[in-house]
Amino acid sequence: MPKRFAYLLLYDLHKGLAEVKWRFMVAFALFAVLFVRFLIQSHSIEGEWQATVVDAFAFVSLGMGFFDVEKGVPFMLDLPWAMLLVAQLGMVGFYPADDFDENGERTALLAKSRLLWWLSKCTWVFLTLLLFFGVCLLLVIVYYLVAGVFGFGVGFFGAGAFDFHAEVVFLGHETMQLQDAPETLFPALAAALCLPFVVSLGLGLAQVLLSFVVGRAVGLVLLLSYAIVSTYFTNPFLVGAYGMLLRNSLFNPDGISNTQVFLSYAVLIVFVVFAGVICFRKRDLMGAKREG
Amino acid sequence: MSIEIVNYTKSIKGSTVLDNISLRFDPGLIYALRGKNGSGKTMLLRAIAGLVHASSGFVMIDGETIGRDREFPRSIGVLIERPSFIDKYTGLQNLKLLAGIRGKITETDVKAALEAVGLDAADRRTYRKYSLGMKQRLALACSIMEDPDIILLDEPTNALDDEGIELARGILAAKREAQKLIIVASHDAYELDGLIDRTVTLRNGKVVEDFACTDCEPSSATKRGA
Numbered sequence: 242m243p244k245r246f247a248y249l250l251l252y253d254l255h256k257g258l259a260e261v262k263w264r265f266m267v268a269f270a271l272f273a274v275l276f277v278r279f280l281i282q283s284h285s286i287e288g289e290w291q292a293t294v295v296d297a298f299a300f301v302s303l304g305m306g307f308f309d310v311e312k313g314v315p316f317m318l319d320l321p322w323a324m325l326l327v328a329q330l331g332m333v334g335f336y337p338a339d340d341f342d343e344n345g346e347r348t349a350l351l352a353k354s355r356l357l358w359w360l361s362k363c364t365w366v367f368l369t370l371l372l373f374f375g376v377c378l379l380l381v382i383v384y385y386l387v388a389g390v391f392g393f394g395v396g397f398f399g400a401g402a403f404d405f406h407a408e409v410v411f412l413g414h415e416t417m418q419l420q421d422a423p424e425t426l427f428p429a430l431a432a433a434l435c436l437p438f439v440v441s442l443g444l445g446l447a448q449v450l451l452s453f454v455v456g457r458a459v460g461l462v463l464l465l466s467y468a469i470v471s472t473y474f475t476n477p478f479l480v481g482a483y484g485m486l487l488r489n490s491l492f493n494p495d496g497i498s499n500t501q502v503f504l505s506y507a508v509l510i511v512f513v514v515f516a517g518v519i520c521f522r523k524r525d526l527m528g529a530k531r532e533g
Numbered sequence: 534m535s536i537e538i539v540n541y542t543k544s545i546k547g548s549t550v551l552d553n554i555s556l557r558f559d560p561g562l563i564y565a566l567r568g569k570n571g572s573g574k575t576m577l578l579r580a581i582a583g584l585v586h587a588s589s590g591f592v593m594i595d596g597e598t599i600g601r602d603r604e605f606p607r608s609i610g611v612l613i614e615r616p617s618f619i620d621k622y623t624g625l626q627n628l629k630l631l632a633g634i635r636g637k638i639t640e641t642d643v644k645a646a647l648e649a650v651g652l653d654a655a656d657r658r659t660y661r662k663y664s665l666g667m668k669q670r671l672a673l674a675c676s677i678m679e680d681p682d683i684i685l686l687d688e689p690t691n692a693l694d695d696e697g698i699e700l701a702r703g704i705l706a707a708k709r710e711a712q713k714l715i716i717v718a719s720h721d722a723y724e725l726d727g728l729i730d731r732t733v734t735l736r737n738g739k740v741v742e743d744f745a746c747t748d749c750e751p752s753s754a755t756k757r758g759a
Contacts, residue, residue: 245636248633249634251633252633255619343617344616346579346584346611346613347611347613347616348634349605350584350609351631352634352635523586525584525585526579
């Protein structure tokens with residue numbers, strides 16, 4: 242069974258990555274544009290600080306603060322955040338349904354299991370997003386290496402790792418200070434590097450499931466509506482905007498803690514995977530065409 | 534390995550696509566499912582393969598009820614509609630990738646399946662550059678490469694040229710000799726005349742004819758070609 246799953250996943254990686262190549266490139270290009278925007282803005286800041294890899298990732302995942310009409314804080318959706326989310330959902334959200342229509346019957350039969358088929362698709366989403374974030378991270382690291390400002394001094398992840406600067410500057414919004422202490426640095430790293438991935442994974446899997454249940458386009462519209470509504474209202478069931486760092490408790494006393502984000506998304510991910518198992522156990526495997 | 538379909542009914546969104554079907558299929562024979570588009574041929578193949586769940590009734594293969602005792606039949610190869618392959622890979626690369634899922638066969642077996650349908654295993658052309666006939670041959674190779682006991686083919690001669698049809702006939706005859714159970718669905722399978730052992734005709738999801746082909750008359754198309 243594990244071997245069969247591994248080969249099914251290998252098939253999905255080959256076919257899936259070939260099919261989403263251009264969507265992957267679009268999402269990566271969008272990230273690159275946001276990174277360039279960060280560089281332009283960071284260079285315009287005077288002072289002794291030096292931006293880091295983590296700063297760049299934090300900037301891309303910044304999002305927007307809480308909307309508070311009573312305090313006169315207007316609601317302004319952070320478009321780069323929304324665009325990057327759409328790009329990522331478009332990248333991972335459709336291939337499983339496309340493959341289901343084209344090859345679901347054959348691959349499920351070869352694997353002899355609907356369960357393996359579904360779990361393979363979920364794992365494909367996980368690995369594709371991991372690859373995406375890995376490539377984005379690589380871009381930023383390479384830039385700082387080439388620019389000669391990538392430090393090897395501190396070794397926060399161990400010897401020879403990032404030179405993390407405690408002062409995280411969020412340009413275009415506001416400047417916030419972190420305490421230069423490990424108990425603050427680790428959550429900051431988790432928030433900047435892991436949290437966007439976890440949020441994308443949760444919403445990406447939800448998109449995959451919705452594609453099967455209500456269709457690709459309707460699923461995307463529903464999920465985006467949910468994500469946008471979650472930026473407007475504060476509710477424990479509206480976790481779509483939990484990836485926005487400006488709403489993180491590290492930077493906002495009333496914000497959401499990393500623990501809360503990770504727990505919420507763990508619940509969402511488990512729910513989606515389990516719902517998919519139930520859905521596929523009862524589902525007829527028929528492609529898009531139903532002839533004969 | 535025999536198949537027994539017992540009072541099988543399948544409804545989709547209120548529409549009955551298979552209506553109380555009871556049939557038996559035995560190994561070493563080639564069966565033809567005939568009927569117009571929408572008559573239920575493809576759905577019956579899906580039911581046998583365990584791809585769809587019965588509204589009532591069941592499919593039993595060698596004493597095991599599909600969907601209850603086993604999710605899918607143990608040894609089955611299918612060609613249902615036109616499956617797609619990875620565009621940028623060759624035929625061999627595509628089949629190797631799919632064969633890896635079960636891990637039952639070697640690269641040599643995959644190459645043999647390709648050669649059997651008249652495709653060159655060493656062909657460097659990618660699937661994108663295949664003609665329709667080549668794509669159909671590749672799908673046929675995929676369905677037989679693991680040498681399954683049950684072979685379900687939906688319109689297998691679609692897009693095949695005369696040479697391809699002759700190859701397909703040869704493959705089916707050889708599989709029958711090897712005691713495989715073969716079911717071919719076709720709205721007009723005259724290309725396989727003379728090879729079919731039994732014909733089942735469906736209309737509106739019901740079996741309207743079921744007869745052995747020892748007394749079969751060649752179809753009008755064959756007569757014209759003769």
